[in-house]
Amino acid sequence: VSAHDELRQLLQRYARAADERDVDGLRTLFHPEAEIDGVRGLLPLDAWLETMRGPQAFPVSMHLMGEPLIVLDPAAGDRPPRASLDTYAVVFQVGDRDAGQGDMTIGMRYRDEAVLHDGGWVFQRRTTTTLWMH
């Protein structure tokens, strides 16, 4: 499997784990020292994972990830291979219809730095931007 395909699969595993509220699964996709810069500001991995626990605002979500724009940076000396990914996504947040809750749709841009760590690609730094909301 090529590095490009492994990186695409990393994004898809992120989408599934986020939609399944699988916090332990999410943890495996990040470097232990990863940082996530999003709507709550810059957070280290553990603090960011805590924000994913517990009841979320919407009971169901679907993260539709676009194709990433990938730039590979091969290994050099002791430094492992790295990659930057720039990915558009549409996040469908589905409300609880029985409770009269509406839906929300969000246009996102994920900019990730990934690194090959212990034999697998993981996110080392993620910056998320909200482009629009409906």
Next chain:
Amino acid sequence: VSAHDELRQLLQRYARAADERDVDGLRTLFHPEAEIDGVRGLLPLDAWLETMRGPQAFPVSMHLMGEPLIVLDPAAGDRPPRASLDTYAVVFQVGDRDAGQGDMTIGMRYRDEAVLHDGGWVFQRRTTTTLWMH
């Protein structure tokens, strides 16, 4: 062309054939003994294809398939290679504006088992789930 790319192309050929109401084209994408488990329950291929014939509820559709989460299972002994695909899609059903028909947008999840058969990848079992509708 890698197995990953052949599997992506299988999904894209599905999207185009579905949107073009090309029932003969759809048939070529499935194993002859395929089963499809969807909104009409579990159907063998021929019965499912019959549901795709004739006038559909909406005159135009666009199947936007997300990137599949692919797990490859290499050939072993006499058994051909297999793959599982987990794919989010947004299906845009476009109404007949002249007749005052509105549009419908559907969030879908396709879970497919594919197999290499007669030299090409085909779907052997598909399970579809509707996640949301607008």
Next chain:
Amino acid sequence: VSAHDELRQLLQRYARAADERDVDGLRTLFHPEAEIDGVRGLLPLDAWLETMRGPQAFPVSMHLMGEPLIVLDPAAGDRPPRASLDTYAVVFQVGDRDAGQGDMTIGMRYRDEAVLHDGGWVFQRRTTTTLWMH
């Protein structure tokens, strides 16, 4: 990097350059003699690029490109390798909320002929079709 992946990256570079209103960046993605057949009719590259300059109707856009259906045509004799791409996209045009401008979402189909030129893949002919608008 495979031809399939280079062609996907070409589409992603198009999406980013279009969203950043980067006309010089767009130019590098096309063959110098490319033609674009879209909402303004058939235009040579330079005339089409002029339509991308200056203020656009919406201040922000996001081009979410689906996976392309790719057909590769290998090099033959003096002729370089070619590829056809058939890509669904959803273009989110985001209005200026402060000015009370609403959003527009457009379902597009891009049909491209690409060619390997000076060592990189570029679009040689593009035909765009609008499938729906919200």
